[in-house]
Amino acid sequence: MEHIKGAGVCAPLGFSASSAVADVKGNGKGKRDMALLYSEVPFNAAAVFTSNKFCAAPVIHGRELIGKKGKFSAIVVNSGNANACTGEKGLAACGEITKAFAAELDVDEKAVLISSTGVIGVQLPVGKMTAKAGELIDELDSGNSHEFAEAIMTTDAVKKEYAVLVETQNGAYVVAGAAKGAGMIAPSMATMLAFITTDAAVKTDALQEALSHAMTDSFNSVTVDGDMSTNDTVFLFANGMSGIIPNREEFFEAVKTVCVELAKMIVRDGEGATKFCTFKVVNAATDEDAKKCAFAVANSPLVKTMLHGEDPNWGRIFATVGACGIQCRQDNVDLYFENLKYAENGIIIDYALEPQAAAIMKKKDIEITVDLKEGSASKTVYTCDFTKEYISINADYRS
Template identity: 40%
Template sequence: MWPVSRSAVVAVADSPWRRCTGGVTAAKGFQAGGISAGLKVSGRPDLAVVVAPEQAVCAGCFTTSCVRAACVDLCSERLQQTAGHARAVLINSGQANACTGDRGLVDSLRITRVLADQLGCSEELVLICSTGVIGVPIPMPNLLAGMQPLLADFTEDGGDRAAAAILTTDLVDKQIALEAQLGDRTVRIGGMAKGSGMIHPDMATMLAFLTCDAAVEPALWQSMVRRAVSRSFNAITVDGDTSTNDTVLAFAAGEPLAEPDHAQLELGLTQAMQELACAIARDGEGATCLIEVRVEGAVDEASALQIARTICGSSLVKTAVHGRDPNWGRIVAAAGRSGVRFNPEDVALWIGEHQLMASGQPLPFDRQAASDVLRGKDVLIRLKLMEGSAEARAWGCDLSDQYVRINADYTT
């Protein structure tokens, strides 16, 4: 697992949230597990489960693509049916089970029915997520044969096993666990995610699962999750492509918090999601560095985020970073085509600590020193406007020839 630089996430100086261990099972009462069920030719782990305490609240955010896997629609529908409650989610990797006709839904229903029977709960409380090659159905005999071993595997310390079982082209697993003292007790947030390619808002070829051991009213929890997703998973890009299965599910169960602590809980949720999102961007297919773009002085947060995402998604910016070329013209050009209106004569620009523009004019700078900044594992680009006081961040990665090689050979 690659750690995420603290500079690449929400400002943590005033945050009560600190790292702990446990991943998605860090939150009290949650269990998880992962096994190899033979869904992948490689024999690597490919089937995972996360089980929440009874009466757990669950909020979801899903791909905006109109080409969606049946499991996405099933999750969305069931969260509506249960008024935002869920008991478990099963995740298979290797097959997206998208664009597979009626079989996609039939198989998803069958799988969740088996898990519901084993847990002794209603089918509507069981969710399913799939990831892998589009157009390929799940090998049901293998998966069903793996259900008993999987259910024998999930434990309160099974976060590592679950995180490994949801990966596809990822090079590393992606986990987070945070804790904070809120009121008179310790609250924990855990999480895991997968994603490496086809990453672009809204959302990406990614799955993410969060757990929290504090009870939150369903509508409030959904609002928190939606805002946190906007500032994290919907602020990353690797290659400009979104997919068919993208899902974020966040569970909450435990003792309720006092209302004054809700803001701190949302801060922790956002921090956890941003760290997972940055881990996805850092692990972009063929990537050698994480790019963070900060846009300041915008008229509102949405405008700042749109500009930052456009810069992160620019192939010319990404290839310049990979070539360690401080070609700042590509950065401001990307900002200009973002769809957000601003006065170019007010723009200031930095790569790392090196200022390249002020008041819309180029400045002399040490080109070699700026190039050296681009050789680091974390590259910061900062763009300042004079339109307002809002700011936002987006994250991406450089674009290398390895991205082409990986995706040219993906299904063969």
Template identity: 40%
Template sequence: MTTIELKKLSSSNVVSPKGFTAAGVHCGIKKEKKDLAILVSEVPASVAGVFTTNVVQAAPIKVTKEVVYNTQKMQAMIVNSGNANACTGKQGVADAYEMQSLAAAKLGIEPYLVGVASTGVIGEIMNLAPVKKGVEMLAPNNDVESGNNFAQAILTTDTVMKNTAYATNIDGQEVIVSGTAKGSGMIEPNMATMLGFITTDANIESAELQKALSAITNVTFNAITVDGDTSTNDTVVVMANGLAGNEPLSPAHPDWENFYTALRLVAEDLAKAIARDGEGATKLIEVEVDGAISDEEARKIAKTVVGSPLVKTAVFGCDANWGRIIAAVGYSGATVDPEKITIKIGGTTMVEKGEPIKFSEEELIEILKQQEVKIDVSLEVGEGHGFAWGCDLTYDYVQINAAYRS
């Protein structure tokens, strides 16, 4: 069995791999906080992307899809927060292309190498005056502070930055995979109101990178939910500039698993960080399902449970109401046998093969008070296994979203 070499890096972000720089500034789209960011590769990079499945898609999605799918190379991403540039008609599309051109001119590269992403309020026409001013202020650098400035500038209702990075070994060379993301509410992937930017200095062609990202997205970004709403702007982009100097990666490469695992863990870390930072959330909920008909059905059940408003409010209230969990399993649409279902919370069995088990209410309350709550569901109808992540549903979620445009 091949040993996978991985090391999680601390104090790292999107500029950790070789050849990446970034910047983030306040230009005036938002009242005070940073709201314009840029991520740059020293050379045109292989690129892969996944995007929202919402039929209503923001203007920047159109621009970035063209770069990912047509050019298949990307050298920079320009990102703004505070305005989603969604449902803004022809003017919105023109504004997205203008942002692309402004960034390209700033960097001295071709526009077709620049992706665009926006997040914020839907339905408001972009004011490009502050963007034009902000682009001139951007001074990309490769230090940690610059990477963190980028991470801060893409946030909306998030309470924390979301950065992660792993180092691995490929062809005797150190290869780094790192990423940053934003996302807090309107999180129901396929995908969510989330932006994710992953960088690596690995040498890999865009086609292979796209296959890897698409597969990984299904078990990471598409396995989280906060509130059941699918956004118009969701984007995850991976840029691989090849500056680590390894031989081109593919599943046939002897070190493929090192790279694939690093990429998966970066995506998983970012996905869980988004779920943990759900609007008003106090707890991360992880649901693990085994014994399903298939992995796909296991993930479907896990996501149904973690997405149930009744389960989420029970976790918030420290109420060990397992009936809400088994009900969600039952209406998930997956194949289940009620007489084989076993449910555990925090390792404590509540239901075994469909039969209720006596448990200590006091012990379960203490388990549910923790910042991370684990729910296990065993079905015994197959070999399928899967995870999903979400958060509790609190009073603050209503307050935050009731005043989002205020």
């Protein structure tokens, strides 16, 4: 498996994309805020959606269509408006928009999906969006991966794309993806959208298995601020144009690799973030304890501000571990800043180690490990720091 540098959703055979300025948010800023992803042959689709009970209209729309296990030709994506908490009118808007694009593409209206991200509680400007159908279809091109990735951004500072080439005895296939997300990032899933494409020939059920398998260590292992969105969705599309029926394990690993890399990019681009931190909990009594502890530490505002202050204030981490409700004993826990063992059996090893720990905390990428010594379960979670910029971005979000 080889990383294809600079490649995105159009890297697999048959996929093309386009973007346009539709002024979905109505602020007249001229941002590209609509995108279209299309395959020249119908594709199988799998998806994982947010577990938020107040899910957005496109999530409801997508669940229904994906659940029928049909073939699809395209997906329309917009930023600037989440189409969430918009009632029956919001759901009807999904139908109107996909129908308009289906007519222009000359495909069945059930062959077009839709995904939205942005402000909650505002109706979609359906007229503005359907008016862009012709332009978006005319502009479809296999070289427009970057344009697609840019158009789906909201508070993102950078585009997020990743692709891998998998060589087999019978030829090669590609798995590629694009994602957006920087704030309201929490597990089950991270608050974001992700679109993964492949030209491998994979049936719908196997496609869903591959995506569900990839979620645990990728989009369900990241957190920026602990807030779950209404629109979170990850799609996986397979059009089979490479002609390669992939080895199951190899394909699962390729999908997981793309998902993990995109998930890490979301954390690195966390709103206002200056630090990327890998929190590891090892030797927990159960998988659930490991997960609960890792997310408790990764979501702690005190720990996240500690990261930003570059302060090895290990007491904040221990306090969070002790409060998270798992099986643990204070006199049994060790703490590492990268490879530096800083605390053993619940107490600091030597105060003289602080300069070394402080030097580690000054790095942009930091790894912290908590060893509970209660069992053999482990969990890794990716998070970032909290900064003043995070507050500024979210205070001004609707403007």
